[in-house]
Amino acid sequence: MARRLASLLVALAGPLHLRFAALLVAALLGGGCGGGGEDDETSSQSAPGCTAAEAPEPREPEPRQAPSAELDPDLKHTAVVQTNCGEFTITLAPDRSPHAAASFAALASDGYFDDTTFHRIVPGFVIQGGDPTSTGTGGPGYTTVDAPARETQYTLGVVAMAKTGAEPRGAAGSQFFVVTSDELQLPADYAVIGEVTSGFDAVARIGVLGDPTTELPTIPIVVESIEIRRGS
Secondary structure, eight states: OGGGGGGGGSOOSSTHHHHHHHHHHTTOOOOOOOOOSOOOOOSOBOOTTOOOBOOOOOOOOOOOOOOSSOOOTTSEEEEEEEETTEEEEEEEOTTTOHHHHHHHHHHHHTTTTTTEEOOEEETTTEEEEOOTTSSSOOOOSOOEEOOOOTTOOOOTTEEEEOOOTTSOTTEEOSOEEEEOOSSOOOOSOSOEEEEEEEOHHHHHHHHTSBOTTTOOBSSOOEEEEEEEEEEO
């Protein structure tokens, strides 16, 4: 773990450098950062509650522009996430992070997240996805900023956007994480886009399928699709 400490001080896409901050806050021994390189895991394997799946080929999408319109605050927006370990639903919170929530919804509607992976899984911390390259460094080619309130808490089931250490508070690209711990303490630096409101059993299944040392998934965890639904 200690040999990875230096990597936590550089700008890495994803919330895992936040783990260092969280552990400092908690005065615990610093944990390691998962490798940002390619995962050699490509074979079909399964785990209880999951279907065996091949790891999708990494891809490098063309850079795009951030959406100009925000989500209608008078409508309920949900994101239904289909994975090979089950389905879960995120209720979006555009009132908390209007730019990041609109960006996430637009990317999902464009199929940006289809056939991607949860490339980083830290048991008892977070699961992280949203990177078509599966390296932890990919993004849509733009950044939104929604500085969260200082009292923001990252509780169990909260969905927030990852950022590099060099980026400002509330910066967001395409990578997102779901909190899988009810005792997580993080600084209020990450744009909250919503909360898992159903299907958390699927999140819990995914959340244990990570190597605590490398923070890489132990089997391919595939995001098959994310569907945005709008209603009253």
